[in-house]
Amino acid sequence: xxxxxxxxxxxxxxxxxxxxxxxxxxxxxxxxxxxxxxxxxxxxxxxxxxxxxxxxxxxxxxxxxxxxxxxxxxxxxxxxxxxxxxxxxxxxxxxxxxxxxxxxxxxxxxxxxxxxxxxxxxxxxx
Numbered sequence: 001x002x003x004x005x006x007x008x009x010x011x012x013x014x015x016x017x018x019x020x021x022x023x024x025x026x027x028x029x030x031x032x033x034x035x036x037x038x039x040x041x042x043x044x045x046x047x048x049x050x051x052x053x054x055x056x057x058x059x060x061x062x063x064x065x066x067x068x069x070x071x072x073x074x075x076x077x078x079x080x081x082x083x084x085x086x087x088x089x090x091x092x093x094x095x096x097x098x099x100x101x102x103x104x105x106x107x108x109x110x111x112x113x114x115x116x117x118x119x120x121x122x123x124x125x126x
Contacts, residue, residue, distance in 0.1 A: 002026035002115045004034075004097050009120030017085040020120060022097030024078045030054050033103035034080040036071060037110055038093035038122075045096070047108030051080060054103060061108040087124045094119040 008020040022034060035050030047061040049071040058071050070083040080097060098113035106112055 002099060004099060004115055004117035006095065006097050006117045006120040009095060009122045011123045011125065012087050013126050014088060014124055016087050016124075017083065018087060018122060020082045020084070020095055020097075020122075022080045022082075022117060024053075024080060024097075024099065027053075027099075031102050033100045033107035034073070035098050035100065035107045035113060036069075036080075036082040037096045037098060037108075037113075038091075039096070039119075040090075040093040043093075045110045047110060048082065050100070050103075050107035052103040052107070059105055059108055084122075087122075089124050091122060092124050093122060095122050096120075 003025045005023040012018050033050050033052045036048045037045050039045040049060045051058045051071050068085050073080045096119045097117045099115040100107045100112050101114045
C-alpha cells in the first residue's frame with residue numbers, strides 16, 4: 001500500500017526558509033512521480049513542483065516558482081524534499097505531497113495524482 005508522509009511544517013517568520021520532507025513507501029515499480037502541492041484557506045489546491053523517481057527529472061507548475069522553491073530527493077531514504085526560501089505570508093497553507101503512479105510531464109497537476117499525504121501546515125507570520 002502506497003503511503004506518503006509529510007513533515008517539516010511549522011511557524012516561520014517572513015524571509016525565512018523551510019525544508020519539507022515527504023517519506024514515500026509502498027511502490028512496487030520505479031516509474032512514479034512525487035509532487036508538492038499547497039492549499040491556502042479558501043483557495044484551490046495548487047501544484048508547485050514534481051520529480052520523477054525514474055530519472056530525477058523535475059517540473060515546476062510555473063517558471064517563477066523556481067526562484068523560491070526547490071524540489072529534490074534522496075533515493076537512499078525514499079524521501080522527496082521541498083525547500084522554500086524567502087517565505088512570505090501568502091505562502092501560508094497546508095502543503096501536501098502526492099504521487100502519480102506513472103510519471104508524466106504534468107505531475108504538478110492535482111488531478112493527475114493517485115495518492116496523497118495528510119499534509120503539513122506552514123504558517124508564515126511575524
